[in-house]
Amino acid sequence: MKKYTRVIILFMALLALAFTVNAAIDRLNIPVETSAGSNDDIQKVRYNGETHLLKINYKSGGSDTFTLDPDALETEVFRVKGVDSHSYLRFFSPALYESYGQSSQGIIILTRVDPANLKFDPHNDIALNFPEAEQPTAIDLGFAMIQNYLENHNKVGTGIPLCTADTADGILSGVSSSTCYVECQGKAEVTAQYLPTTTRTVIMGSRSENLEDGYIFLWSELHATVEIFSNNEWYVADPTYGFAYVKDATGRRLNVRDLIDALENQNAADLTFGLVHNGVIYDVPGDIAAQANTALAGIYYTSDKQLVYSIKSGSIFR
Secondary structure (H helix, E strand, O other), rough: OOOHHHHHHHHHHHHHHHHHHHHHHHHHOOOOOOOOOHHHHHHEEEEEEEOOEEEEEOOOEEEEEEEEOOOOOOOOOEEEEOOOOOOOEEOHHHHHHHHHOOOOOOOOEEEOOOOHHOOOOOOHHHHHOOOOOOOHHHHHHHHHHHHHHHHHOOOOOOOOOOOOOHHHHHHHHHOOOOOOOOOHHHHHHHHHHHOEEEEEEEEOOEEEEEOHHOEEEOOOOOEEEEEEOOOOOEEEEEEEOOOOEEEOOOEOOOHHHHHHHHHHHOHHHHEEEEEEOOOOOEEEHHHHHHHHHHHHHOOOOOOOEEEEEEEEOOOOOO
């Protein structure tokens, strides 16, 4: 009997330990507040062009100071201690911009994800593990074709200059001839122009401050994408991250603001991303899609986005 008593006591102790550990884990896994509210702890941002010191003062009275190298030819990353445990600065020097053939300006971005841990899968290889989308629309198929073309012809990182043509035709011509590469805004312009429906490009802006010597401080990442008009509503299709749509649990397609709100509120598991892989659309659970592309966290998880729309009407048949 004593033996069984000891077993019961041990079992109860293990249960208590498990409960304690799980409670601790739950506390550690409380979703981090991703709105701009935590950034409001920053009281002032200053940059000294002579000493190259960037200083951030906090409302709590503390401060962070960073030494920036205006001649750095690689992006510099700094951990921000005064805001929260998930904030970093990314510094793009004037020299780095000049090496890209662009006008010189230093940009400092407050980002919520450690850039060293960013994952980005432009070809969405993970999509092959999930079923193909059922009954994709003609617009879905057109988007998939355009996105697949851009991903397979865009030579990012090969030393060629950024496409800066004003028109979608000019951008696409540069990509096709491999004389330049295109980033999010160019992809959005091409997609919006060539889809056979009413579309609008969406510039996802950010609060910004002009610092000394022309340096700019951004409170979150910038991005450009596309919204498509269908069934009297707009929905987002992102050619950079390669999703033709995002659906909620009811099957409704989300627009940019809807997606920001859903991800900010930790509702990724309730979403379905229509990821494009080699021109085919696959329905991928939202939490898995977000984990495969953590770069999304720097774009869509931040509620301070200031959205600017530009309506276009194009056709792939012209």
